[in-house]
Amino acid sequence: MALEQALMTPKQKGLTIEEVVHDDNASVDAILTQHGILSSKDLWHKCKNIMSKFKEVLQEKRRTSSDCSVEAATTIAQVAVFSIQQLKDFCKENGLPGTGHKLQLVQRVSLFLNLPKSGASGEIQRQRPLCYPELAAHDIAYKLKSWIYTCAKNAAARGDTTPKMLTVDVQNAADHWAINHNTCRTLPGVRKCVVENWPQGRDCKYPEGGETHKAVKAFLKKYLTENKMKFYLRARENFISETFHSVINKYAMKRIHFDASHTARLACAALDWNENIHPEDRVVYNRVSDDTAVRRCARTNRDLVTRTAIWKAQLKSRVFA
Structure with a gap:
């Protein structure tokens, strides 16, 4: 392998390699571990990848028909999300004709629910709404990228040897954006939240305890674990x-x-x-x-x-x- 050959050349000249900074590559980690070399990953790639993953999993996620019932629809666009069979079942339960193509069913159900028209001509917007619109409105994906950068830089400045504090700091973003600063108050001075005394609701990205808050918290716990953050303690960049x-x-x-x-x-x-x-x-x-x-x-x-x-x-x- 090319990496194996690259590591042999310095050794032949009597040089010792202590650390290698690379992109997020698991195979490179395994080779460096075999040679007893510290493996550090480029912080920019991590932030970029996690931002893309966040957009894919949460910020750009669209609602499906299973997220709510037909009765709970408030716009014609939400009615159009449901399948033909679901619309037919709704019509049957409410004594409406269940025949016709989907456009006719959507119009029939919308009239029954007395929903406002989506446009001047009454056209149906088929694009499904976002699951968590607050994330797109506040561009949380980009804020998460900056948050990870700041946390890693401060971990390097503190000289942390374990990723425990870094992981807590990174995962605290979910509560911080919901104006829950309980974890912020326990962090060291360099990362102590400066807005913990702000009036309730100021700069709140989403309500605490809501579906958006729970989704962001679950995402951070899944993708930003201690095992994954240990490569960014030194905040290396190549x-x-x-x-x-x-x-x-x-x-x-x-x-x-x-x-x-x-x-x-x-x-x-x-x-x-x-x-x-x-x-x-x-x-x-x-x-x-x-x-x-x-x-x-x-x-x-x-x-x-x-x-x-x-x-x-x-x-x-x-x-x-």
Whole structure:
């Protein structure tokens, strides 16, 4: 496997790998555990994935016909959610004709329930309503992403060694948005809720104890457990390497195999990266060859200033010609 080979190279040179930051990948976790290397996952990927999962499971979930009865419908759109058989059964129970296609049944039931028309022309809106409209109204998915970021950063600042406090902090979001600050008061000062003394109802996203509150709480307990949050205690992010890889992709596209010019292309990417990067984060590309002066990365500001004006032209004429 590529990861196995990548881990062997530093070991052959006498280097010790203590920690590897990667995307949320279970197979990588298993390999790193076998080698005794600390596995940390990129915080941005976790927040992005959990936000997408939250939207899929809760925020964009639509009601089904089993969520309520026909009698409880308040709009024609809600009546249109039910199946033809359910509408026929309702008509039979209330002495209405049970024949015709669904549009006729919906109109018949709507007239019986004396529901307001959905539009000026009385058209039926077939899109089902959201199960938890408060989540979409307040964009809770994005707020959850920011919440996890803040919790992980504070856990790293505290130097937590176990994910217990981080998990409690993350799962507290469900109660916090319902203006229940009992857990907020027990958290350390850095995460102590500053709005616990606000008037009741201010900035309330959904009622406490309601269906939305219960759904959010169940989601957080299921997808943000201690076992899953242990990878984010250090709040690691690998955006710098991701950015450098995007620069490499400009010169050495992944879908094309470069044989003779691959080394020069990597050097070109390193030079391009170092033009606008902080000196501490510069990539040192040191390969001994006949054309080292052209291919290697500038190590000092003096080298950078003298070469940045001509390195692209030199590479184009001497390497890629």
